[in-house]
Each structure stands twice: as C-alpha cells, then as structure tokens.
Amino acid sequence: MTPYVQLEQEFRRLHAFRGALAVLRWDAAVTMPRASADVRGDQLAALETECHALLSSPRLTRLIERAEASRQGLADWQQANLREMRRERDHAIATPPSLVARLARETARAEALWLDARERNDFSVLAPQLDEVVKLTRNRAAMLGQHLGLDPYDALADEFTPGLRSREITELFATLSRRLPTLVNEALDRQLEGPAITVEGRFTPARQRALCVEVMRAVGFPFDRGRFDEAGRAFTEGVPGDIRVTTRFDPRDPFSGLLGALHETGQALYDLGLPKEWRDQPVGQDRGMALEESQSLLLEMIIGRSREFVAYLRPLLLKHYGVDGPGWSEENLYRRLNTVVRGPIRMDADELTYQAHIIVRYELEQRLLSGELPVRNLPEAWNELMDRRLGICPASDNDGCLQDIHWAQGSFGYFPSYGIGAVVAAQLWEGLREEQVGVSQEIIRGEFGSVIGWLRENVHALGAKMEVPDLVKHATGKPLHAGPYLRYLERKYLLDG
C-alpha cells in the first residue's frame, strides 16, 4: 500500500470518529436527557482525544512526508486531498498539548466570567481573564503561523476561510466601509416612505414546523437523509449522508423559525452536495465557515427575503397560519422581512447593517492580538468604532463589547468569515443569475432546481479541492471582490429589488 493510500485509510477512520462526534453533539442539543451532560462530556472528550492523537501521531507525519515526496504520481483530487491532510495535521500539532490544556482551562474560566460580567453589565469583571486568553491565543497564533508559514492572524483565520489572507480581507472590508454608511442612511430614508405594518398573533410550533417542512421540501432538503428538529437555537450538525437541521420557534414571530431553518438548509444542501466519492476524506469536506455561511445567507437572505420568494411564500403562510389581511400582503411581507434598523446588537442586525458589526470586530481582534489595544481599553475602542462604522453608541457593555462570547472562548479569526460569507453569497448569486436567467420565475413557482443545481455544480461538488479565493474565481469567473455585494444591496435597498 502506498503512503498516500495508507493516509486515506487513516483519514477514513478520522471521518468516522468525527461523524460519531457530530451525532453525539446533535443528541446533546436535541434529544439527550437534561442531566446526562457529564456522561456525554466524557464521551466527547474521549473521541476528540482520539482524533487529535490520530492527527498528531509521528506515523501520520511520516506518511504525509513520504506521500508528498511522490506527489507527482497523484491525480489532482488526490493532491488536493494530500494538501488538506497536511493542513489538518499542521493545525493539530502546531499547538503543543500544554498550551491546548492551558487554553482549555483559561477559556473555560473566561466563559464563566463572561456570564458574570453579562449579569453585572460590567466588562471589567471579564477583562483580566480575557487578557489571559488573548495572551495565550497570541502564542497559539504565533506557533500556528510558524507551522503554516503565515502571519499569526492569517494562521487563525485560515481555519475558517482557507487561503484568504488578512491583506485581502482588509481590502475587501475597506471597500465596504467606504460605501455602507451612506448606503444605510439612504436605505433608512427610503424606508420612511413605506414602513412595514407589524403582524401579530400566536403561531404554534406545530404550524411553524409544517410550514418549514413544506418550504424545505421544495428547496430540496432530503428528509430521508436528514432530520429537522426544534432546538434552543438554529444549527446544522452531522455528516453528508446524515445531516440534521434545527431551528427555534418563537410563537410570537411567524418568520424567525422559518428563516433560521432556511439558513441551516443552505448549509445542509452544501454538505449534501459535497463530492460523494471523497465523502470520508479531507478534500471531500466543505470549504470552511465562510463558504458555509455563503450558502446559508444565499438561501436565507438573498433568496428567502426576495420579492420572488415572498410571492411563493405568501400562500403558504396563509395556509399554515390561517391568516390574512393587509399585514400579509406581498408588499408588506417583503418590507417586514427587509426592515433596516441601526442597532447595537449583531445577532439582531439586519442584512444591511450586519456587515458593520463584523468589520468592527475584525479590526478590534487584530489590534487585541497584536497588543496594540490593551484588553482593558476594549469598551472605549468598541464604542468609538461602532459610532464610526454604524453611527451607534452602545449604552452599556452588554450592548457593546460583552455581547458575543467568541473572544472569551479564544475564538479569533472567526468573525470575518461571517462577512466574507455575505460577500461570496452575492458574488455567487450574480454569477448564478447570469447563467440561469429563469430563476426569478422559478422561485415564484417554488422551484429551486436551477439554483441548487448551479450551486451543486459550481460550489458543492468541489468540496475542499480549492482554496476559497480559487473556488470563488472558478465558480464565477472573477476574483473575489465587493462589487456584486454592493450592487446587490444597492439594487435591493435603493431600487427596491
């Protein structure tokens, strides 16, 4: 057996373990008895340890080196697979076990203190511990960077947007920051001319679920190879071949459950469209967080809140909710789903203002990691930047730098992938519409075959074969750029779709 074939065997095992982990996590969130978390914790830890041991074993490194030495004999998918194997191995061994353990301990403490700080609405409760986490993460980023041959921040971001560097991200976000503030102003002015009527009522989980299932079926979610459940939050879990989507139903909100389900269905369809013959290999996995997010946003934001989709959706709302009246007109539903609100909280932000929240975090986390911004000064820096980028001054720490748990968890380099995902989604959408001219009419009829088919062929089926920038270029013929995203927003919010 060649070293490469032996590697495929090892990664097949890894894939099976990760699939088991996915089921255990899904179960913990959806079906596990309330008090069984301790037992589950042991199971997750044992499997994660096993995965790490597999990736960091000297044998695996030897096999990778030997396979790389005879790389020229491999087909291009195999070469890409080998590249991804090395990436996984590099990420796994770059951080020494002692630092992994310290990070686990300190982030666990930081998470607890984050909760305390939230309760007291006081960042200073968290600050010293967050400082610890930032220092450890700085070490981790430096070591990871050395292994990957990247700048420290790029090394962290590489996990979420493989192949995209902060130089490009910064440029992209700079372009957005030049246009978005005025665009938000213009959209808000325009919105005053025709505000949405609020719709009220009680929408039972059972009805919301039936609506979701009908829409998900139309979009192509395969219920024989996936599940759809209610949970405390919307998420996607599982492996291709067994994909599980959840959403949260708020009985007072007829839309949030459906939009959450659409968001997750976007990711699920991505996973289900990954190349089957590479299913259990690194190259057969999704291309990271930013690409996943692009698939989610394309379905939830771009399609799911379009005039065409609203035309398709309205009869379903009437049928499942038994509602009618002016609040449920196509025009009002469209306005309702696309209302712009300048607010301090990222999770509540609409499509148009969301990007500013991301850019603020991106700028701040780089300054935190470089040491330029001391952790204790974060609240002022946060508020100042929120004002500059969005014209918002958070009234308190909870509305400001305490709103997200990510940094306390040691998660740096993750936030930009949300923003990149939105930009990628718009660029894919533009490319898709150039080739599939009939999609508008199809969506009105509740047909999504052309949309999903195009995505499958140009994105999903590529798995992790290319780096993010190459994949976008391959799919759309153009390098990743902000043009389509800004054009999409301008058309929608200034020209009304």
Added chain:
Amino acid sequence: MTPYVQLEQEFRRLHAFRGALAVLRWDAAVTMPRASADVRGDQLAALETECHALLSSPRLTRLIERAEASRQGLADWQQANLREMRRERDHAIATPPSLVARLARETARAEALWLDARERNDFSVLAPQLDEVVKLTRNRAAMLGQHLGLDPYDALADEFTPGLRSREITELFATLSRRLPTLVNEALDRQLEGPAITVEGRFTPARQRALCVEVMRAVGFPFDRGRFDEAGRAFTEGVPGDIRVTTRFDPRDPFSGLLGALHETGQALYDLGLPKEWRDQPVGQDRGMALEESQSLLLEMIIGRSREFVAYLRPLLLKHYGVDGPGWSEENLYRRLNTVVRGPIRMDADELTYQAHIIVRYELEQRLLSGELPVRNLPEAWNELMDRRLGICPASDNDGCLQDIHWAQGSFGYFPSYGIGAVVAAQLWEGLREEQVGVSQEIIRGEFGSVIGWLRENVHALGAKMEVPDLVKHATGKPLHAGPYLRYLERKYLLDG
C-alpha cells in the same frame, strides 16, 4: 502510576467509546434518517474496531499481568475489577481476527438466508449456511474455552451468565422440566373455570405513552437521566447516567406497549443503580444478560402482572384510555394478563410456557455445537423436543426451528440466560418479600420504593463484583435454585396468586 491505575485509565476510555456506541445505536433505531444506515455503519465499525484494538493490545495484556502480580495490594472492588478486565480481554483476544472476520461474513450471509428461508417457510434453504456458522462457532468456542479454562459451551455462555456453568444450568432446567409440563396442564384446566373476556378498542400511541410515563414515574424511572421513546421494538440502550428505553405501541392492544416499557424499565433501573464510583470500569457494569433479564422479568412478569399491580393499574387504565365495563374489572384484567396458551412461538409465549421454549433451545444448541445433532436434522429434533417438553408439534419450519434469528447470527449460549433470568427473578422476589413484608400494600398504592430500594442494595449496587451464583447467594442467602421459581408459579397459577 501503578499498572492497575493505568488499566483503569484504559478502561475509562473503553467505557466512553462504548457509551458513544450506545448513543449511535439508539439513534439508529429511534431518530436516524431512514437512508443514513451506510454512514452509521462506518461510524459503528470504526468505534468497534477501536474498542477491540484497545482490549487486544499487547500493552493491555502486559498491564494486566503486572497488576495481577501485585494483586494483594488491591482492595476487593479493585481485585474484582481486575478480574473483569481480564475476562473482557480474554473474550476479545481468544478469537483470532481472521476467524472474527469469517464469522462476520458467514453470519451476515446466514442472516440473509434466514430471511429467505422464513419467506419460503423452508429450513433447508438455511441449513447449509447455518452449518458453516455452527462449525465456525464450534472453533470459536474451543478457542475461547482454552483461554478461559472452560468447556467450549460454558465459554460461550460465560458472556451472558458469568460464573454459571452448564452443569448447573442443566441441573436447574432438569428440575424445571420435571414439574413444568404437569403444571401447565393443571393451570390450563384451572383456567377453563374462569376464562378472561377480551377487551377491544383503539388505544392511540399518545394515550399509551401517557399511561407508560405515569407508571414509569411511579416505579422510579428518572426522566432527567433517561428517555422513553416509541420504536419498532422494545429495548434499552445507553449507559448509566443516560439510559434510554423504548417500547412498541400496538393500537389494538392496550397492554403490550406498557408491558414492554415495564420490562425495559426493569433493566434501566438496574443500570441506574449500578455503583456510581465504578461507573466507567468493568466492575461497575451490570452482571450480564441473565441478571438484566431477571430485573426485567421481576418488574414485567412478577410485579407487573400481579393482583396488587392490577389494583394500582386499573384506575390509570380507566383514566388514560377512558374505558370501563366488565372487561376492565380487576379480576378480568388479572386473568387477561396471565392467560396461559400452549403455542409454538417463543416470542408469543406466556410466563408459564416460556421456560419450555428456552429449555428446548438450550438442549438443541448444545447438541448442534458438539456435532451430535447434524444441522440438517434440526427440524425433526426441534419438533420432537417441543412435543416432549410442551406437548406442541409446530406445523411448519416457521413455527419451529426458523422462528429465531439467534443461531444464524452465531449467537449460542445466549438462550439459557432468558430462562435463568426468570429463575433468578423469582428467587430475588422471595428474598425481597421476606425482608420487605409491606410490599403488597405498597404496590397497590403505586409505591415501589421498598422494591427498588431492596434491589438496588442487594443487586444493582454490586455491579459485576461477583459471579452470578455468588451474587444470587449474597442477595438471598441461598444458592441459586429452582424452588422459589416453581413455588411462585404454583402459587400464582394453581392457588390464584
């Protein structure tokens, strides 16, 4: 770290993997999407391979040998744990991987042919392949016996009734076989005097479920550390701390779902009562199939079909099913739940005739394994023995030797544990009632604290510390014997409870 402490670490890992396997199996039976079995198969295989690799590693054997050499320094629980570690390791390594692989292949074929044979109601379709399985199992039993220092059949049975040997089982079953045929005759005669009225109606799964939940709560099933679901069959899965029970609801049968749930709750309470401090070690596990079955039968058969339980249950039936009338009188419910029918099918057999089905299989599987009975002659031998033990002559292979899949799966030495379980249950019940004189009145009131408390103290909390015969003696003060079982049956079926 001493070798013994290192062993505890290894078995902690094993326990976590097995817990993960349990969740994956439960999920496959209850929540997994229909078409995802292929993905799940890979995950189960990877984890099972990992468990086997752990148990069969040379390092583990070395650690066991070194720990055994300094055994005198260990506390008695630790010594018992070490004994169970060796037992697990012996069972794992006794069969060489080549034979394991052949058995997997041949039993898979035999299972498929068993289905074919069932469809054609013709044992000869299965016979040649079953012959293969018997031969391979004979090899396996010989090797296992050599490792464990046991006769081949005892080595197989040791997995299900640890410490009980076929000499004792044969003697026990001989005692039963002397009394049971006449007892069945007498019970059937007596039954003619007061036959049960059938109760009819539609009992929705939702109502049956609500009834089950109320009863399970009363018995002590902890819903915060366990689940109760509907599935294609009744089973218990999981680990202590996360125990999951299922049952099957037949809308035309108001009792089968509840009795299935009670059966499984008996096992679940056993698992939940295992010693917490040994939870992740071999000595902290249940004492095998026969003991599990004893806990299930004690709750389902002895308690769940007693006059006292019927008195408790009747108001709940009326409440949940909204029924009434002569069919729902205490007297008729009691008769209905304890009707004796001489039939050919084990799975349909009542408490009184069930044991004969087991004894027939026990005798036949020993003769098959020894080679005394050629596989092709099984149908005649089966029918002849069924006639002798139960006065039944199956009308066809499906009603005879084709009714169970066990042997096609290579499962030999398993059947007696059902029968032993019933005998153990009766002996425990006799011991329990001698010490807890108020249980009858408590059960009528729906109180099960004394029953479960006694079982917890005398059975559950012992885990796998003792072999089966020692455990029974420890709990009841007497060696395992048939007396209590026959007394129980005579009192119930001849003296009316």
